[in-house]
Amino acid sequence: MRELETLLKPVVEAAGLELVEINFHGGRGGLLRVTVDRDGGIDLDTITEVSERISRRLDTEGFTPGPYTLEVSSPGLERPLRRPEEFARHTGATVKVTCIMPEGLRTFAGTIVETSPEQVTVAAEDGMRTVAYENIASARTVFVWPERQPKKQAKKGGR
Numbered sequence: 001m002r003e004l005e006t007l008l009k010p011v012v013e014a015a016g017l018e019l020v021e022i023n024f025h026g027g028r029g030g031l032l033r034v035t036v037d038r039d040g041g042i043d044l045d046t047i048t049e050v051s052e053r054i055s056r057r058l059d060t061e062g063f064t065p066g067p068y069t070l071e072v073s074s075p076g077l078e079r080p081l082r083r084p085e086e087f088a089r090h091t092g093a094t095v096k097v098t099c100i101m102p103e104g105l106r107t108f109a110g111t112i113v114e115t116s117p118e119q120v121t122v123a124a125e126d127g128m129r130t131v132a133y134e135n136i137a138s139a140r141t142v143f144v145w146p147e148r149q150p151k152k153q154a155k156k157g158g159r
Contacts, residue, residue, distance in 0.1 A: 004032075004063075011057045012036050015050045020075050021082075030068035032058075035075050039089075042074045077143040084133055088115040090141055097122060097139045099131050109142060 004022050012019040012034075020035040036042065036050055051072040058070070081087050081095065091112045097120075098107045110124035121130045 007057060007061055007063075008034060008054055011053050012050060015046070015053060017042070017046070017050060021080065024065070024068075026065055026068075028067070030065055031071060032068050033071045033073070035073055037075050037079065047072050047074065077141075079141050081139040081141065084115060084117050084120075087112060087120045087133075087139070091115060094142045094144050095122060095139055096142050097129075097131065098137045100135050100137050105137055 001022055001024070004024065005019065008022065009019045015036075017036040017038050020037050021033075022035075023031075023033045025031045025033075034051075034054060036047070038046075051070065054072060055070055081090060091114070094109065094111055096107065096109045098105055108122070108124045108126075108129060110122040110129065112120060113123050113128070114121040119130055119132045120136075121128055
């Protein structure tokens with residue numbers, strides 16, 4: 001995967017995007033999934049353009065794992081967080097974090113309130129949690145639906 005990241009990151013960044021993730025599921029008719037993003041989100045035209053650039057780079061460099069499908073997409077509303085700079089960019093966001101603890105995996109949700117190069121602090125329901133990045137098994141943003149206002153009742157009768 002590092003080789004693919006080294007190959008594709010400059011292409012993605014030249015398009016003004018961030019390389020979020022690369023996954024390759026080999027085998028018959030393999031799938032190369034490249035996830036990209038940028039501040040403010042990403043549109044279909046941009047995904048199409050960067051997909052063409054990635055495809056050309058893979059062809060030029062001789063990426064030949066056998067037949068495969070290239071899929072380029074955005075991370076969506078609930079995106080994974082892996083690097084400290086991703087956590088920092090999402091300060092104030094609601095997140096779900098699974099940590100590696102001595103007793104096993106522990107999952108909690110809350111709001112990112114502070115980050116540093118070594119750890120993240122999340123305000124969870126049961127208090128503040130500060131976790132070193134090396135102890136995070138997985139983390140992702142959580143989309144919070146805005147509260148709906150009740151509909152006003154129509155007045156009966158005339159004007």
